[in-house]
Amino acid sequence: MTMVRLVFYLMGFIALASAVFVAATKNVVRSVFMFFVTLMALAGLYVLALADFIAITQIVIYVGGILVLILFAFMLSGKENLAVLEQQNSRFISISKLPALLLAVLFFVVILNILFKTDINNLLWIKKSITLKNAVTPGDEMTNNIGINLMSRYLLPFEAISILLMMALVGAAHLSRKEKSS
C-alpha cells in the first residue's frame, strides 16, 4: 500500500512541478517539451487508478497528436512571433493578470470548500460499490466494457462528437483548398 502511495505522490509531484514550469518559463519551445513530462506523469496517475486504456489513449492523442501539432505550429511560425511571446511582462502580479488571479483564487476556494465539507474516507457511493463488488480490480480487462458502453449507453454523445470532428475535418479541408485561379 505504501508503495502505491509513494508512486502516487511522486507522479503527482512531477505533474505539478512540470506544469508550473510550463506556465512560468520564458522559453516557449522548452515549455512545450516540458508539457510532455506533465502528460506522461498524468498517464502514470491514470495507470495507478487502473485506467490503463485512458492512460494509453492520453499518450496517443496528446503526445502523438496534439503536442506534435503545437510544435509544428511553432516551427512554422518563425522566430519573430516567438520573440513577441518571450518578451512578456515578467511581473507576477499586475493589473492585466487580475482576472486570471481572481479566477484561480476562486477556484481554489471552491476546492478547499469541497475538501472540508466532504468526509473523504466514508463516502456513501464508494462504500456502496465496495459492498456490491462493483469496483475495478487490477486484473480486469476494461476495454470491452468501454466499447460496450460507448455503443449503448453513451451512443448519442459519441455520435455527436464524431459529427463535430467531421465538421472540423470538412472545415480544415475547405480552408486548405487552393483557390481556383481567376
Add this chain to the structure above:
Amino acid sequence: MNFYLKYFAIAIGLFAFSGLFTLFGVYAERKVSAFIQDRLGPTETGKYGTLQTIADVLKLITKELIIPAAADKLLFMLAPAIIFIAVFMGFAAIPWAPGIAPSNLNLGLYYIFAILSIETLGILMAGWGSNNKYSILGAMRSAAQIISYEIPAGFAIISVVMIAQTLNLQTISAQQGILSSENTKFLGIWDVTANGGILAWNIFRAPHLIIAFVIYFIASLAESNRAPFDIPEAESELVSGFHTEYTGMRFAFVFLAEYSMMFLVSTVGVILFLGAWNTPLPNIGPVHLADWTTGAAWGVLWTIIKVLLLVGVQMWIRWTLPRLRVDQLMNLCWKILTPLAFICMLISGIWRLWMM
C-alpha cells in the same frame, strides 16, 4: 525484491538484443546494398568484413561529443535518448514464443502504437535543438510523414483487431495456429483448427488482410523513415536531416533507434499478419509437422526467422526504389492507402459477422 531484479534483467537483455541486432543489421545492410549495386561491401576488417560494425562502434565511442554553439543544449542532449527510449519501450510488450513475453499486457498492441508515436517528439526535439535549417526541415518532414502514415497503419491494425477481437498480442498470436482456442477457418471455408501452420495465419484466415498487410508494411517503412520514404534525411537535399549535428554516442543512439524501429515494426507486422510465433508447417494427415515444431524454443526461432525476412525485404526495397517526393508521399498516403485501409476495416467487420 526478486520481482524487480527480474524486470531489470529483462530490460538489460532486451537492450543487449537491440544492440546486437543493430550490429548485425548494419553489417547486413552494407552487404545487401553491395550485392544489389554489384559491389563487394566491407571486406577488410575480419573475414568477409564481419568485424566492420564492431570497428564502427569503437569509432563512435571514441569520437568527441560536439554541441553546436547555437544549439539549445538541453534539448539537443536529451533528444537521442528520447528517440531511443520510445522505441526501446515498445519491446516490452512483444511476445516471443508461447508463454514468453516480457510483459503480457492486455492492451499490448495499443501500447506499442502509443509508445512509437513518442519518437516523433524526439525527432522534433533533435531538429529544434540543433538550431540548424537542415535539421529543422528534416524534423518537420519526418513529423509530417509519421503523423500521416500513422492513419493507414492504424486502420490496417484495426482491421486485424476486428478479426481477432483482442488487443492482447499473446492472444492474437495464439489464435493463428494449433494452440487456438476458437475455430480457425482457411479463407472462411475450410476448418483448419487441427492443421494449423501457414493455413491458419491471419492473412489466410481473412484474405483481405493481405491488402491490410501491404498497407501496414508500406506505412511501417514510412514510420521508420526508411527509403523510399527517407525524405527526412534525404542526403542530397538535407545533408542528413534531423541528425546532421550529432556525433559519437549520440549519433549511435539515433542509429540504434532506427534499426530497433525496423525490428519492432517488422515484429508487429509478423504478429498481426504472419502468424507470430506459429510454425508455417501444417499438420498433414499422420505427419504432425505443426505439433512437432511448436514450443518455446521453436517459437523464438520462428519469430526471429520471420522478422529477419521482413527486415530483409525492407533493406531490399531501400536499395532498389528511388526516393518519393513530398507531394507523391502525401498523395500515396491520403488518396490510396487511407481509403484502402478503410475498405479493409469495413470488410473485416462483415467478415467477422458472417464468415467466422
